[in-house]
Amino acid sequence: MNPRRPARRGRLPLSLRRSPVTWERQRPTWREARPAVIAQALKRAQARPSGNWFVVGATRDIRADRPLARTVAGQEIVVWRDATGRLVAGPGACPHLGAPLRDSPVRCGTLVCHWHGLALRGAPFAGWEPLPAYDDGVLVWVRLDDVGGEPPLEAPVVPARPALARAVTAVYVGVGACEPEDVVANRLDPWHGAWFHPYSFVDLTVVDTPGTTGKAPARAEGAEGSEGEEGGEAATAQEDGFVVDVSFRVAGRLVVPVRAVFTAPEPRTVVMHITEGEGRSSVVETHATPLGADDRGRPRTAVVEAVVAASDRRGFAVARGMSPLLRPLVRAAAGRLWRDDLAYAERRWQLRSTGRFPG
Ligand code: FES
Numbered sequence: 001m002n003p004r005r006p007a008r009r010g011r012l013p014l015s016l017r018r019s020p021v022t023w024e025r026q027r028p029t030w031r032e033a034r035p036a037v038i039a040q041a042l043k044r045a046q047a048r049p050s051g052n053w054f055v056v057g058a059t060r061d062i063r064a065d066r067p068l069a070r071t072v073a074g075q076e077i078v079v080w081r082d083a084t085g086r087l088v089a090g091p092g093a094c095p096h097l098g099a100p101l102r103d104s105p106v107r108c109g110t111l112v113c114h115w116h117g118l119a120l121r122g123a124p125f126a127g128w129e130p131l132p133a134y135d136d137g138v139l140v141w142v143r144l145d146d147v148g149g150e151p152p153l154e155a156p157v158v159p160a161r162p163a164l165a166r167a168v169t170a171v172y173v174g175v176g177a178c179e180p181e182d183v184v185a186n187r188l189d190p191w192h193g194a195w196f197h198p199y200s201f202v203d204l205t206v207v208d209t210p211g212t213t214g215k216a217p218a219r220a221e222g223a224e225g226s227e228g229e230e231g232g233e234a235a236t237a238q239e240d241g242f243v244v245d246v247s248f249r250v251a252g253r254l255v256v257p258v259r260a261v262f263t264a265p266e267p268r269t270v271v272m273h274i275t276e277g278e279g280r281s282s283v284v285e286t287h288a289t290p291l292g293a294d295d296r297g298r299p300r301t302a303v304v305e306a307v308v309a310a311s312d313r314r315g316f317a318v319a320r321g322m323s324p325l326l327r328p329l330v331r332a333a334a335g336r337l338w339r340d341d342l343a344y345a346e347r348r349w350q351l352r353s354t355g356r357f358p359g
């Protein structure tokens, strides 16, 4: 069912922009970037179930000697692995006199409170109750039913990814003064790419938007396991996508052109699937986790972005390091872009919270 362009496999995917358009002469996108289209996509995302799961960090950040600590919606959480390697999570205050367990060491899978030695092995103890935790191989999730307020799900809605064994993963974490919906709304506005991030993206065209063209919905093809395994809701999210043709800048006029599909499988996640071009089947997942208010009363939100980069080019071997052609994708997803995108999200929140948001 997935119509694919002729295989590009084996061909050099780099292009040279022949007559580059300067930043100010590129086509304005504001007429197409209709606030209502973005708002409706956001609303549909928010209506999908999350099962009360929240991303708290990267799997590789779980260390043997200390817990991973995160505050989610004002609740301190600690996550570690027990003696069997199982992921355990629970409140970050010691049940004895409230010591911050984030500063306590883990010894042989036991979290030992550094104030008076209370030992937590992951089971309920002295009033401390564990929380459901989930390791998807790249990210760690915790279920907080009182925060989410939805019917709980057994497992989080994990986006379809390329096989991890042949992928390169990277996780970026940033924090902004905004709510999760501001982060999600930023990712559901693909039109800002070449204007706002000209150092990473050029020649951006949004070729399909959900619910506006009357065409068959675009599928996020190329992601293994994305078909036939997921239920109706997830399949709907897969089809409700923005399809974008864009080039990642490598250096000067050298670019890597790709087609990307943006979907929101659950209220706090936006996924970009590369469906054509170098890195086909790679995904960039943006997860927004509410942290709680800062000392000025502003909401704070963590952006946890996972890149799972794959390549079907012959010779791609993780052991030999990341393909240089995938680097633009990984870089594009990381620090510099999020400095700008968090400014966008924070600006959106400022305007919303003061009744000045035009959308
Ligand atoms: S506060 Fe943790 S053991 Fe006393």
Ligand SMILES: [Fe+2]
Pocket: 186, 192, 193, 196, 197, 337, 341
């Ligand atoms: Fe952006």
